[in-house]
Each structure stands twice: as C-alpha cells, then as structure tokens.
Amino acid sequence: MILEVAILPVIPGKNAEFEAAFQQASSIISSMKGYISHELQVCLEDSNKYLLLVHWETLEDHTVGFRGSAEYQEWRKLLHHFYDPFPVVEHYIVNQSYKPQ
Template sequence: MIREIAAITIDPARAAEFEAAVAAARPHFEAARGFVSFALERSIERPECYRLVVGWESVEAHMVDFRGSGGFQAWRDLASPFFVGPVAVEHLARVI
C-alpha cells in the first residue's frame, strides 16, 4: 500500500464548507479501483492547512485509475473552489 498525501490550503473561514465538500467527495474515492483508506486532517497550528491522506494499492491506482475516472473530476468539482493555491501531492511508502 502507498499513501497519497495532498497538501491543501484553504480560507479558514470556509473550513466547514470545505470539510462538507470533502465528505461529499469521499464516496468517489471509495468507489475507485485500488482504494484502501481515506482521511482528511487539519493542522492545529495553521488552520488553513489540510492534508488529504488516501491509501491506494499502488501509485498507478491513484495516478492512472482514479485520475482517469469521473470520480476524480467529481472530487475536483467539489473541493477545488476552496483551494487558495496549488495542491502539492506526493506518494509515500512505509519503510519501517
């Protein structure tokens, strides 16, 4: 399993709306081929900063299967109006 970590910055005054949009998008992730897990985390020190943490069976499950799906477009349609900058995405593999 790998984890996709997406660093997202929003206007903190819109946090409740953003969190509702991500909750509405969650089923699109869950329906995706290779999906494993899903979490949205918010920084305590910087409340405008979130991390979307999605577990995938492989990088390809995320980058090819999900990103090529209608579910990805639905996620972007729901969440992107809240982004105040580019989203930085990286993939992590547990080593220990």
C-alpha cells in the same frame, strides 16, 4: 501499498463549506479501484491547512485510475475551488518492515 500525502491550503473562511464538500467527496474516492483508506486532519497551528492521507494499492490506482476517471471530475468540482494555492501531492512507499534505529 502507496501513501498519497497532500497538504490542502483552504481559502480562509471556507472551512465549513470545504469540510461539507469533503464529506461528499469521500464517497467518491472510497469507491475507486485500489483505494484502501483515507483520512483528513486539520492543522492545529493553521486551521486553514488540512492534511489528506490516502492509502492506495498501487501508484497507478491513484495517478491513472482515479485521476483519469469521470469520478475524479466530480471530486475536482466539489473540492478544487477551495484551494489557494493548489496543493502539492506526493506519494510514499509504505514500508511496513522499517524500524527506526
């Protein structure tokens, strides 16, 4: 399993519009092959910053399947104009056997 992590810097004053658009966009991402779950959190220290976490079965489900799809174009139209600057997206391997020392 892969965890996609993105910090989303939303243009000040656009929070309510962004959150409404994200509700719409949630149905898009959740319908994709390899999608497991997602959550969106708002930062306490900076209410214009959001944390998006998406679990995918494989990296390719996100980078090839989702990003290469017509559905991604709709996701992009709904959300990308809210970001400044554009978010950095990283992927992490979910290691369920790791135990902190």
